[in-house]
Amino acid sequence: MLHIEIDGQQVEVAAGTTIMEAAESLGIYIPFFCYHPKLSVAANCRMCLVDVEKAPKPLPACATPVSDGMKIATASRKAKMAQQGVLEFLLINHPLDCPICDQGGECPLQDITMGFANPHSHYNEEKRVVEDKDIGPLITTEMTRCIQCTRCVRFGQEIGGIKELGATGRGEHMAIGTYVAKAVKSELSGNMIDLCPVGALTSKPFRYKARSWELKHTPGICPHCSTGCNTDVQSLGKEVLRVLPRNNEAVNEQWICDKGRYAYTGLNAPDRVTKPLLRDSQGKWTEVSWAEALEATLAGLEKVLARHGADKLAGLISGQSSNEELFLFQALLRGLGSPHVDHRLHQQDFRADAAMPLYPALNMSLEELEREPLIVLCHGFTRHQQPLTNHRLHKAVLNGGKVVSIDSMRQDFNFPVTQMVAGAGEDLALYQQLAGHFAHVHEEKQSDGLVDLAREMAAADNPLILIGSALLHHPQAADLLAQVESIAELAGGRIGWLADESNSAGAWLSGCVPQRAPGGHLLAEPGLPAGACWNAEMQGFILFGVEPGVDSLAGAQAVQRLRDAEFVLSISHFGNEARQYADVILPMAAFAEGSGSYVNNEGRCQSFRAAVKLPGEARPGWKILRVLGDSLKLPDFQYNELSEVSAAWHHAVGDYGMDIPPFHAFPALEAVQPIPAGALLRLGDWPIYQGDPLVRRAKPLSTPLVARMHPDQARQSGIQGEAVEVSSASGKVTLALDLDTHIPLGCIWIPLGYPETSGLAAPYLPCSVAMAALLPETQRAS
Amino acid sequence: MLSEKSLKAIAFERSKYPQEESRSALLAALRIAQEEQGYLRDELIEYVAEILGLPAIQAFEVATFYTMYDLKPVGRHKLCVCGSVSCFLNGSDRIIGHLSRTLGIGLGETTADGLFTLQEVECLGACKDAPMMQLGDRYYENLTPESLDALIAQLRGGSEDVR
Numbered sequence: 001m002l003h004i005e006i007d008g009q010q011v012e013v014a015a016g017t018t019i020m021e022a023a024e025s026l027g028i029y030i031p032f033f034c035y036h037p038k039l040s041v042a043a044n045c046r047m048c049l050v051d052v053e054k055a056p057k058p059l060p061a062c063a064t065p066v067s068d069g070m071k072i073a074t075a076s077r078k079a080k081m082a083q084q085g086v087l088e089f090l091l092i093n094h095p096l097d098c099p100i101c102d103q104g105g106e107c108p109l110q111d112i113t114m115g116f117a118n119p120h121s122h123y124n125e126e127k128r129v130v131e132d133k134d135i136g137p138l139i140t141t142e143m144t145r146c147i148q149c150t151r152c153v154r155f156g157q158e159i160g161g162i163k164e165l166g167a168t169g170r171g172e173h174m175a176i177g178t179y180v181a182k183a184v185k186s187e188l189s190g191n192m193i194d195l196c197p198v199g200a201l202t203s204k205p206f207r208y209k210a211r212s213w214e215l216k217h218t219p220g221i222c223p224h225c226s227t228g229c230n231t232d233v234q235s236l237g238k239e240v241l242r243v244l245p246r247n248n249e250a251v252n253e254q255w256i257c258d259k260g261r262y263a264y265t266g267l268n269a270p271d272r273v274t275k276p277l278l279r280d281s282q283g284k285w286t287e288v289s290w291a292e293a294l295e296a297t298l299a300g301l302e303k304v305l306a307r308h309g310a311d312k313l314a315g316l317i318s319g320q321s322s323n324e325e326l327f328l329f330q331a332l333l334r335g336l337g338s339p340h341v342d343h344r345l346h347q348q349d350f351r352a353d354a355a356m357p358l359y360p361a362l363n364m365s366l367e368e369l370e371r372e373p374l375i376v377l378c379h380g381f382t383r384h385q386q387p388l389t390n391h392r393l394h395k396a397v398l399n400g401g402k403v404v405s406i407d408s409m410r411q412d413f414n415f416p417v418t419q420m421v422a423g424a425g426e427d428l429a430l431y432q433q434l435a436g437h438f439a440h441v442h443e444e445k446q447s448d449g450l451v452d453l454a455r456e457m458a459a460a461d462n463p464l465i466l467i468g469s470a471l472l473h474h475p476q477a478a479d480l481l482a483q484v485e486s487i488a489e490l491a492g493g494r495i496g497w498l499a500d501e502s503n504s505a506g507a508w509l510s511g512c513v514p515q516r517a518p519g520g521h522l523l524a525e526p527g528l529p530a531g532a533c534w535n536a537e538m539q540g541f542i543l544f545g546v547e548p549g550v551d552s553l554a555g556a557q558a559v560q561r562l563r564d565a566e567f568v569l570s571i572s573h574f575g576n577e578a579r580q581y582a583d584v585i586l587p588m589a590a591f592a593e594g595s596g597s598y599v600n601n602e603g604r605c606q607s608f609r610a611a612v613k614l615p616g617e618a619r620p621g622w623k624i625l626r627v628l629g630d631s632l633k634l635p636d637f638q639y640n641e642l643s644e645v646s647a648a649w650h651h652a653v654g655d656y657g658m659d660i661p662p663f664h665a666f667p668a669l670e671a672v673q674p675i676p677a678g679a680l681l682r683l684g685d686w687p688i689y690q691g692d693p694l695v696r697r698a699k700p701l702s703t704p705l706v707a708r709m710h711p712d713q714a715r716q717s718g719i720q721g722e723a724v725e726v727s728s729a730s731g732k733v734t735l736a737l738d739l740d741t742h743i744p745l746g747c748i749w750i751p752l753g754y755p756e757t758s759g760l761a762a763p764y765l766p767c768s769v770a771m772a773a774l775l776p777e778t779q780r781a782s
Numbered sequence: 783m784l785s786e787k788s789l790k791a792i793a794f795e796r797s798k799y800p801q802e803e804s805r806s807a808l809l810a811a812l813r814i815a816q817e818e819q820g821y822l823r824d825e826l827i828e829y830v831a832e833i834l835g836l837p838a839i840q841a842f843e844v845a846t847f848y849t850m851y852d853l854k855p856v857g858r859h860k861l862c863v864c865g866s867v868s869c870f871l872n873g874s875d876r877i878i879g880h881l882s883r884t885l886g887i888g889l890g891e892t893t894a895d896g897l898f899t900l901q902e903v904e905c906l907g908a909c910k911d912a913p914m915m916q917l918g919d920r921y922y923e924n925l926t927p928e929s930l931d932a933l934i935a936q937l938r939g940g941s942e943d944v945r
Binding site: 157163164165166167168169170171173178 | 837838839840842843846847848849904
């Protein structure tokens with residue numbers, strides 16, 4: 001340990017500590033711009049210059065390691081002169097446009113100038129002007145304000161995996177940019193706004209909306225993936241104006257992804273429902289009072305129960321619902337006698353249900369992920385599915401670990417990943433081959449990617465196998481899971497689940513699966529899983545926060561069944577899809593409007609509060625369910641406060657472990673239809689910004705709908721030009737086409753989650769393609 | 783994009799540094815590319831980055847930082863006048879002004895006959911004989927309008943080796 005003195009205070013620190021860190025531990029503030037504890041040290045702003053005894057010149061605190069006996073003064077005459085000098089230089093070129101700058105009020109340059117600058121400047125000449133750059137759809141640039149701290153560049157290179165951003169030119173000509181005009185595409189790009197210490201990078205959707213001091217801050221939990229990032233929801237009056245990360249080292253550190261940051265812009269989508277809607281006998285929708293809507297709901301439900309029995313009623317709930325909503329939802333359905341409760345719209349193969357764990361648990365903390373030496377990702381593209389869990393994997397790689405991905409296509413990771421890609425529809429075969437290689441890892445000399453992987457896994461001490469979200473979307477998910485289990489056993493490894501949706505864990509725990517009650521207790525008479533409801537002649541549906549047309553794999557089939565059903569109640573935020581088939585639409589609180597709790601991928605239960613008032617006559621989801629239960633005279637629905645529901649949830653779920661067995665015993669798996677060989681297969685998954693109703697409506701995040709195909713495959717299929725007509729058994733559509741070598745031969749990749757593609761066959765089913773004429777203008781513009 | 787000879791020279795520079803430090807060979811690689819092609823086009827910079835396995839922006843950062851790299855075509859003779867402190871105090875502005883008037887071009891410009899390019903550069907480390915400039919691989923010091931006129935006349939006359 002080294003003894004040093006800062007401003008007369010003695011402190012003992014470990015060797016290698018910088019002056020900045022030592023001062024921080026004493027609570028002494030040293031001003032800085034370019035320093036950031038999560039980034040490498042650049043020491044280029046010079047704001048943190050301090051006076052070190054016996055050093056001839058002031059030294060930068062962020063880059064100077066302490067040595068024994070060092071005496072440092074942060075506010076001596078020399079230090080102050082240095083600080084004033086640096087600020088005077090920084091302000092030479094920085095425009096004094098604070099009144100029209102969005103950073104005003106939360107600007108380190110403004111604050112530090114007020115605190116440390118000499119009020120007079122020697123500079124009377126002209127200031128430089130820098131051209132603005134278009135670095136993407138989410139960030140406004142005002143590059144004249146840039147002070148070249150390079151935090152954004154370092155964030156890009158070290159955290160975001162953005163390789164296009166840099167500082168070009170020298171001295172007065174230095175500018176941050178991409179040199180050749182290129183949009184920066186990263187799911188973490190919004191964090192650069194938070195990092196920028198001046199107003200050079202600001203949020204585009206938030207531009208000129210409010211001043212930081214006018215905003216109300218409410219702690220929130222991000223509802224867009226299972227990482228469960230902590231957010232700070234900032235609102236003014238009834239409107240959410242922005243969402244920023246809230247520090248939690250254990251979960252999201254100090255970052256959030258762009259999905260969590262900008263999805264709020266979808267809250268005021270044109271089809272938002274704020275009043276109960278009722279469809280009359282002619283199919284016309286009218287706004288009605290809650291009393292009328294509830295009356296119609298009760299009548300509709302009772303009719304279905306009386307005519308067809310509770311066995312023809314099914315309930316589907318979103319995996320983004322809170323624990324309280326999930327708990328009441330299953331109680332409502334089961335109270336009515338229906339066993340068909342599910343949240344897994346993204347899934348189609350349910351044969352392994354008996355083997356599923358209590359809940360999809362990571363079985364370790366997110367922080368522990370960083371220290372894993374070998375991680376095998378099974379059909380998980382974490383960069384888009386769980387962006388901040390992905391960041392932990394990135395850190396594992398930076399710490400010398402290795403990440404291997406097994407998937408149906410090459411994915412675009414932002415750090416080095418060894419990728420094993422299955423041929424068209426041969427995902428199961430790939431896992432089987434890998435399992436097979438373990439038997440003779442020691443003898444084989446050939447070097448094949450899979451053999452090497454088997455060898456590495458066998459040699460590694462307890463390798464980590466992560467089951468990705470896309471694995472469950474596969475038509476042979478059960479077989480794949482069984483293979484993953486046997487591979488884990490052969491390799492002597494552990495299994496962790498990457499939960500599909502923000503509260504998938506909560507949904508399992510709360511009993512929103514057909515075979516289990518709250519707390520995971522097995523039910524004697526399980527109901528039908530989500531996917532099976534579409535061809536089981538169901539006559540009544542209760543939908544909660546879902547849009548089955550785009551949220552399920554068999555969209556067209558789902559919509560058809562919902563249209564044919566006698567009564568459909570949709571408790572929803574948005575009306576466009578529900579208007580196609582529902583009889584009653586009840587408006588529900590959306591993101592930031594309701595309170596509740598989520599269980600994240602680790603099993604961490606985190607609660608959130610409403611940030612803004614409900615729009616119109618929308619009501620919190622749990623209250624709607626409570627009123628329905630109460631009106632239907634079901635027992636145990638007499639809750640007055642959310643806390644009572646939470647308590648009931650806790651009581652029913654009980655204590656659950658964070659480290660649980662990843663599988664129960666597998667049942668015998670009946671064979672399913674094999675994936676057809678030889679035909680052109682449709683691949684696809686939900687892209688990052690299409691995965692749920694809110695983010696789909698977030699305009700700044702919207703991405704054009706394009707199909708992707710390997711150039712060789714396009715040639716073979718006789719496709720030229722930039723459009724393609726895709727037909728499948730259930731429908732056809734004309735799409736823009738990108739040629740992309742990431743897609744395996746024999747496949748065409750078409751995203752899910754767009755209404756335009758919901759009529760197509762589910763992924764891994766055959767389709768045919770034909771040349772198409774130029775796209776209609778409307779579609780190209782989208 | 784580059785000749786066999788240049789590629790070999792770049793590979794040799796690359797071999798001087800450890801496996802994971804290909805960035806260290808960037809300065810030399812860009813110089814070799816410029817020597818062969820006269821100046822660094824965007825595609826050429828990207829190509830050099832690709833040879834070294836670096837993100838293109840890193841090569842752009844270096845190429846735009848040093849005044850010795852030319853990002854536009856230059857004339858037969860590149861007059862690089864130092865404009866840093868010592869030369870500035872000894873009248874580099876006067877030197878640049880004189881050259882500019884004599885040649886009829888501004889900073890960063892090339893004469894119509896393709897003979898001269900005028901540039902202002904950062905300190906070249908010859909402060910004791912300021913003001914100075916670099917021409918080819920040679921320094922010209924204690925510049926005066928008269929010495930410049932003589933030099934330019936020689937160069938216009940087709941002389942290569944001027945002292």
